[in-house]
Amino acid sequence: MAGFLIKRLLQAIFVVFAITLVVSFAIRLTGDPALMMFQGGGSMTEEDLMRIRASLGTDQPFIMQYLNFLKGMVTLDFGRSFTGGTSVSMLIGNALPATLLLAFISMFVSIALSIPLGIKAATARGKGADQAIRILSLIGLSFPNFWLATMLVLLFAVTLGWLPPSGMSGWTSYVMPAVTMGIILTATNVRLVRTSMLETLQSQYVMVARAKGLSETTVLYKHALRNCAIPLITYFGLQFGGLLGGIVVVERVFNWPGMGTLAFDAVSARDYPVLQAVITVLSLMIVGVNLLVDIAYGLVDPRIRTE
Amino acid sequence: MATNTSRLSRFYSLEFILGAALTLIICLAVLLSDVLFPGGADKINLIARLTKPFTTLAYPLGTDPLGRDVLARVIAGGKISLLVGFTSVIGAVIFGVLMGLIAGYYRGFWDMLVMRFADLQLAMPFILLAITFIAIVGGSLTNTIILLIVSQWVQYARVVRGSVLTLREREFILSARAIGVKDWRIIFQHLLPNLIGPVIVLMTLNVANNILLESSLTFLGLGVDPTIPSWGGMLADGRTYLQTAWWVSVFPGLAILLTVLGLNLLGDWLRDSLDPTGRTSR
Numbered sequence: 001m002a003g004f005l006i007k008r009l010l011q012a013i014f015v016v017f018a019i020t021l022v023v024s025f026a027i028r029l030t031g032d033p034a035l036m037m038f039q040g041g042g043s044m045t046e047e048d049l050m051r052i053r054a055s056l057g058t059d060q061p062f063i064m065q066y067l068n069f070l071k072g073m074v075t076l077d078f079g080r081s082f083t084g085g086t087s088v089s090m091l092i093g094n095a096l097p098a099t100l101l102l103a104f105i106s107m108f109v110s111i112a113l114s115i116p117l118g119i120k121a122a123t124a125r126g127k128g129a130d131q132a133i134r135i136l137s138l139i140g141l142s143f144p145n146f147w148l149a150t151m152l153v154l155l156f157a158v159t160l161g162w163l164p165p166s167g168m169s170g171w172t173s174y175v176m177p178a179v180t181m182g183i184i185l186t187a188t189n190v191r192l193v194r195t196s197m198l199e200t201l202q203s204q205y206v207m208v209a210r211a212k213g214l215s216e217t218t219v220l221y222k223h224a225l226r227n228c229a230i231p232l233i234t235y236f237g238l239q240f241g242g243l244l245g246g247i248v249v250v251e252r253v254f255n256w257p258g259m260g261t262l263a264f265d266a267v268s269a270r271d272y273p274v275l276q277a278v279i280t281v282l283s284l285m286i287v288g289v290n291l292l293v294d295i296a297y298g299l300v301d302p303r304i305r306t307e
Numbered sequence: 308m309a310t311n312t313s314r315l316s317r318f319y320s321l322e323f324i325l326g327a328a329l330t331l332i333i334c335l336a337v338l339l340s341d342v343l344f345p346g347g348a349d350k351i352n353l354i355a356r357l358t359k360p361f362t363t364l365a366y367p368l369g370t371d372p373l374g375r376d377v378l379a380r381v382i383a384g385g386k387i388s389l390l391v392g393f394t395s396v397i398g399a400v401i402f403g404v405l406m407g408l409i410a411g412y413y414r415g416f417w418d419m420l421v422m423r424f425a426d427l428q429l430a431m432p433f434i435l436l437a438i439t440f441i442a443i444v445g446g447s448l449t450n451t452i453i454l455l456i457v458s459q460w461v462q463y464a465r466v467v468r469g470s471v472l473t474l475r476e477r478e479f480i481l482s483a484r485a486i487g488v489k490d491w492r493i494i495f496q497h498l499l500p501n502l503i504g505p506v507i508v509l510m511t512l513n514v515a516n517n518i519l520l521e522s523s524l525t526f527l528g529l530g531v532d533p534t535i536p537s538w539g540g541m542l543a544d545g546r547t548y549l550q551t552a553w554w555v556s557v558f559p560g561l562a563i564l565l566t567v568l569g570l571n572l573l574g575d576w577l578r579d580s581l582d583p584t585g586r587t588s589r
Binding site: 011014015018019023026027029030138139141142143144145146147150151153154158241242244245246248249252253263264267268270272275279282283286 | 423442443522523527545557575
């Protein structure tokens with residue numbers, strides 16, 4: 001077990017280093033931030049430029065800048081935004097909870113939908129209900145998330161006026177973003193639940209439970225579901241990256257004050273410290289969640305450790 | 308069980324017919340767009356601006372705030388989507404399959420390199436990679452295709468590598484090696500034909516997926532040039548007129564949905580017929 005833990009941890013650390021290195025290097029390629037800060041901002045002497053470079057730290061060699069960035073990452077100090085000079089950590093501190101909250105609610109919506117639907121599809125294998133769920137899931141997989149969001153806005157905000165079209169204010173503003181992501185996730189999850197349920201339903205303990213005369217609900221939800229919970233939790237955990245990616249896009253439709261909005265504003269303003277920090281923080285979270293899922297799975301199922 | 312199987316196979320063929328029909332109709336419409344709408348997608352007609360859909364034959368799906376034909380623009384947008392979808396997948400397949408073959412056949416350094424790339428990709432969602440990439444090189448049609456190739460070749464490399472790892476221990480490969488067949492010949496003549504099934508399934512699903520990704524990128528202003536009619540770009544424009552002109556936002560999205568659905572139906576059907584073990588299932 002210790003060997004497995006160390007191996008997974010080293011892999012995760014490698015990935016974090018690689019991502020931060022690639023992102024830092026790539027962002028340096030885009031040009032001199034000192035020049036970019038003053039695009040069209042009147043005349044500047046060479047001394048002005050030097051002073052700005054020194055204050056931003058970009059006069060140092062790349063490796064020093066990267067080490068400074070790593071130091072900043074550990075001490076949660078990502079420097080200051082080019083636009084407005086706000087501390088980047090503060091911007092992230094405001095945006096990250098908004099995105100994470102949305103991620104968890106979406107995940108919850110999707111689990112609440114996909115478990116009963118997946119179980120229904122598995123028990124009705126090949127019959128009408130199974131086919132209907134399969135077609136619905138394919139349609140869900142084909143939906144552009146940002147268009148689904150736009151259509152919800154058109155129906156519930158513009159036409160019916162039931163929900164606020166954008167922003168984060170009160171619980172009603174969570175409904176449309178969370179339902180959008182929840183539906184998109186459910187399209188994938190329903191298939192995962194169906195597949196693992198089909199495997200479980202063929203096992204002997206399910207047969208025994210049925211033979212004992214337990215009610216079908218007890219057999220399905222208490223015996224079968226519990227036994228396929230571990231692979232399902234793993235799948236759901238590994239989806240975290242895709243979920244964050246989807247939320248980043250959907251945030252744009254709802255003007256949600258999260259990491260996606262922060263990132264896109266940073267791209268259009270060429271605000272590289274912010275962009276670098278957003279990408280690093282999100283990647284770190286995804287690597288962290290994947291690591292936790294792997295370790296948890298390894299703890300529960302010893303066969304994984306030897307792979 | 309017999310009735311179940313026949314019902315199942317009927318269902319699968321229905322899936323195929325629907326998928327093929329949708330894909331064919333869309334491909335045909337795109338191919339014939341120049342004949343159907345000679346120079347129509349960008350033609351501005353301010354007198355007819357914001358015409359409602361289904362009211363006049365001249366503009367069956369209405370017009371946008373500049374009086375441009377929504378139907379003509381939707382079909383012109385399909386050209387971009389299909390172009391990006393197909394070229395990016397072809398690029399990713401060529402590079403990914405080659406890397407997968409090398410990694411699986413030679414193992415060692417190449418293998419490690421490919422697998423570490425795969426780890427990196429797992430940790431970096433597409434949209435984050437896209438933001439970084441586009442922030443550096445700028446958004447354009449070519450850059451969108453390059454981005455999709457860069458982000459997807461690993462999928463093919465992994466599938467191919469996995470198949471090669473099991474195939475290379477099989478008798479027919481071992482005997483080919485024993486009689487001194489050259490490596491490149493084993494790879495391309497003996498290995499490649501045996502692992503093409505899952506690759507084709509993955510390709511179909513990825514064309515669909517890439518059309519979705521391209522439209523999201525363009526919607527966010529990170530993809531194709533906004534002056535070219537594209538589905539994502541039209542949806543970004545339409546957002547401003549959601550209150551007054553719903554049709555500008557509805558039809559391009561519907562086009563994405565139907566195209567992607569058609570390809571997904573085909574991909575699903577292909578997976579069931581070519582790859583019953585479900586190695587490529589998501």
